Amino acid sequence: MSDTATTTQPIRDFALAVRAALSDLPADDVDDLTDGLEADLMEQAADFDDADAGAAAPDFELGDPVAYADELRGAAGLPVRGATPTVRVSARRRLRARAGAARADAARRIRSSAAGAAVLDFLLVLRPLWWVLRGWVVYAVAEIFVGGAISTVPTDPVRWLVLCAFVILSVQWGRGRWLPWRWLPRFRTVVSVCAVLALPLVLNLTAHQAANAQASAYMEYDTYSTQGLLQNGQEVTNLFAYDADGQPLRDVQLFDQDGRALNVVNDPANANNLPQLDAAGEQDLVVPSLLVPGGSGWNVFPLRLVKSADIDYTYDYVGPADQTDAAPASFPFAQVRPLVEAPGEPSPTPSSPTPSSSPTPAPTLLPEPTASAAPVAEQ
Secondary structure, X not given: OOHHHHHHHHHHHHHHHHHHHOOOOOHHHHHHHHOOHHHHHHHHHHHHHOOXXXXXXOOOOOOXXXXXXXXXXXXXXXXXXXXXXXXXXXXXXXXXXXXXXXXXXXXXXXXXXXXXXXXXHHHHHOHHHHXXXXXXXXXXXXXXXXXXXXXXOOOOHHHHHHHHHHHHHHHHHHOOOOOOOOOHHHHHHHHHHHHHHHHHHHXXXXXXXXXXXXXXXXXXXXXXXXXXXXXXXXXXXXXXXXXXXXXXXXXXEOEOOOOOEOOOOOOOOOOOOEEEEOXXXXXXXXXXXXXXXXXXXXXXXXXXXXXXXXXXXXXXXOOHHHHHHOEEOOOOOOOOOOOOXXXXXXXXXXXXXXXXXXXXXXXXXXXXXXXXXXXXXXX
């Protein structure tokens, strides 16, 4: 056996003993401390003997491997073996290490195929989008629990500022910024998990709000386009008629001076309803009478009414289905003051015709008696 082989084996044994003395440290720390240890020791042996690299003198002493390991610990600022309790790593740290190892192993398995690597790279590119989405979800949850309203989209400048603040904070957290305290990274993880769980609910609420907004926009447009009857600049949505005795009348057809049907909408053929606010500020729907075929019963008063509690904008979309919930509108007064005949005015109610007096026959003119001739004396 050559001298080189004879010297190399003790160096290898010494390096193994040093690594064994460092075995209480994490594997990464051991690798960092002993990386290139064999090569360094062989260079020292070569310098000691003034010989070729790899050759060592027989009297070259490697020393105590445990002491050498302690020197490495001290140079790296690591505690001496046995200075701390045997269980140095907390359960939480071990759990984090295992989670990190599992994540690295999963990424390695995914990247083992070209398709998996492409998908993973694509998802990594989309991380900034998730940071923005996480900020929006946190805002929506805060709006629900703090603001007391189910609104996932800001409705005023203050809420827009709050949303921007949440999004900026989420993006900075995603970049590893704005985490001055040690507990914040763990809190960020909790927030991310809660955002993932709340995302389906927030998306569902947003979809319903978008549908309601679309229905409201259609209703507002329909209100503007079907405005037909005004009084002093205010919209008239229904009419109520009373007879001369002050009693309410139903199913009354009204026409204007030209014989046109009097409607509260501008386009009766295409108008399904007309919004109307009740005394509590809730929005009811006025719908035409069904007594006229073809849905053109907008001039049959009083019109029918669908109460706000019976309206479902999500499914009905203020269409003809509302007629199933319609009921006759209530009269503003059960009875009004009867009409009375004003002095000097003809009675407003039709009076029975008085029998005409029979014509008085003209007096019969008798022929006046003619004067008789004077008696002639007899001669």
